[in-house]
Amino acid sequence: MDVSELRKNAKVQLDGHPYVVVEFLFVKPGKGQGLYKCKLKNMITGAVLDRTWRSGEKFDPANVESRKMQYLFKDQNGFTFMDNESYEQVALADEIVGDDSAFLLDQISVDVLFYNDRPVGVTLPSHIVMTITECEPGVKGDTATNATKSATVETGHKIQVPLFIREGDKVKIDTRTGAYVERINT
Amino acid sequence: MAAELGGLAWPARVQIWDAALAAVRGYFRDQGLREVSTPVRVPAVAVEPFIDPIAAPPGLLATSPELAMKRLLVRGSGPIFQIAHVFRRAEIGERHSEEFHLVEWYRLGADLDPLLADVEALVARVFVATGSNGHVPKTWQRARFLEVVTATCGAALRGDEDPGQLLAALPPALADEVSRAADTSADAEPRARTLLAWTAFFTAWSDMFFEPWLKGHEGTHLVDFPAPLAALAITDPARPWLARRAECHVGGLEIANGYVELRDAEEQRRRFAAVNELRRVHGAPALPIDEDFLAELPGLPPCAGIALGLDRLITLAACRTRLADVSLALGGG
Numbered sequence: 001m002d003v004s005e006l007r008k009n010a011k012v013q014l015d016g017h018p019y020v021v022v023e024f025l026f027v028k029p030g031k032g033q034g035l036y037k038c039k040l041k042n043m044i045t046g047a048v049l050d051r052t053w054r055s056g057e058k059f060d061p062a063n064v065e066s067r068k069m070q071y072l073f074k075d076q077n078g079f080t081f082m083d084n085e086s087y088e089q090v091a092l093a094d095e096i097v098g099d100d101s102a103f104l105l106d107q108i109s110v111d112v113l114f115y116n117d118r119p120v121g122v123t124l125p126s127h128i129v130m131t132i133t134e135c136e137p138g139v140k141g142d143t144a145t146n147a148t149k150s151a152t153v154e155t156g157h158k159i160q161v162p163l164f165i166r167e168g169d170k171v172k173i174d175t176r177t178g179a180y181v182e183r184i185n186t
Numbered sequence: 187m188a189a190e191l192g193g194l195a196w197p198a199r200v201q202i203w204d205a206a207l208a209a210v211r212g213y214f215r216d217q218g219l220r221e222v223s224t225p226v227r228v229p230a231v232a233v234e235p236f237i238d239p240i241a242a243p244p245g246l247l248a249t250s251p252e253l254a255m256k257r258l259l260v261r262g263s264g265p266i267f268q269i270a271h272v273f274r275r276a277e278i279g280e281r282h283s284e285e286f287h288l289v290e291w292y293r294l295g296a297d298l299d300p301l302l303a304d305v306e307a308l309v310a311r312v313f314v315a316t317g318s319n320g321h322v323p324k325t326w327q328r329a330r331f332l333e334v335v336t337a338t339c340g341a342a343l344r345g346d347e348d349p350g351q352l353l354a355a356l357p358p359a360l361a362d363e364v365s366r367a368a369d370t371s372a373d374a375e376p377r378a379r380t381l382l383a384w385t386a387f388f389t390a391w392s393d394m395f396f397e398p399w400l401k402g403h404e405g406t407h408l409v410d411f412p413a414p415l416a417a418l419a420i421t422d423p424a425r426p427w428l429a430r431r432a433e434c435h436v437g438g439l440e441i442a443n444g445y446v447e448l449r450d451a452e453e454q455r456r457r458f459a460a461v462n463e464l465r466r467v468h469g470a471p472a473l474p475i476d477e478d479f480l481a482e483l484p485g486l487p488p489c490a491g492i493a494l495g496l497d498r499l500i501t502l503a504a505c506r507t508r509l510a511d512v513s514l515a516l517g518g519g
Contacts, residue, residue: 025279025280026277027279027281028236028277028282029389030392031234031235031415031417031443033235033386034236034276035393054389056468056470
């Protein structure tokens, strides 16, 4: 495609990887050539790089697609997800899911990124609610200090929570940082 | 420059455009220039390497009113100005829009200085008229193109180097850009290759060296362009390796471009041909040559002309950085 089609959020194929344009600036000095200055994010690894195209040049659009899928189970083939619309099931290898496996609750709905029809990444909801399955006893009334303790959630993952949290509590977690956000009163 | 103030409210946009348009007209009337309005749809535009017109069958939308205004000068208009709607395809960004307003004016006499004085006065008048608080550029400097090149990137150039000589004189970062351009034009005729090499150099140098340098200066007139970048300007009679072209910058933003106008139709035809050759190398369509313009060009009186981007000037006066923050474009169209 002609570089004049470049915009913020355009998907670009570069060196065999899909990138999304996260920052875009068109500049054109005097009567010179137009420059399309882009900050690109690798849609699989998250790595960011700068790239400038000149007017008249071409770029390859990346064949990427995001599908809503539901997490079903894990076995020796990896993590299996089901397409919410077609019910098609795909297994994602451990290294594609990576650290996000800590937050893969049964039935959780995620966005699975396909590149050239191959699954290459998972995006969790930014916040999820999980149940504390194991922690030291709660300290009553201690809601003011910043002290924390370790607690285990239903996936077996450990997080840091405030001292007042008890087993069986539901807590909201930011999946991007892995941090405790708040207790959910039920 | 103030950061991220956001777009003006609609009543404020209407007010600032009203004030700016009145200030421009008031200034030129005081100066004795006559206002003209030339057709927006034209049979041909000035042939430029990287300015592409938008088709409007059976013609093109004007990319500048330059050719039409010169023909009026040939026919005895005397000094004239115009606030023109112009169109340039695929120029979309914070500081670019496919449709914008050029204030273009011509004075008789082969001298750029009165035009640069006009730019300074016009900028001040528009800033004051729009109520811009204290941002009127107080100091303007005159900077010679090749001296700024030497000061910023170390390259010592005369202005008439061929692609090989230019390449040898540049630091590696710039030489890479120019050799990329040179590689694509190996089969082009020498004049087009020289134009392409210098244009590639100018583009890369502006981006890497000149724009950062400009940030430290309020108002700058860049003068004495190298001859290959003359566009529609004469070359300096005493120093033919330089062109009588100027570019005006305020707060790091280019706002105007002016020439002592070329009146030699054969030289103008050769330059248009070289540009079309460059366009061919880049895979851009050749542009039609305006034969009516070339036929009348020898009758052009000695004159100098300059075009100023009004949308950019109003953006600066409003202390904004994006044209969209002050534009009267209604969206949805």
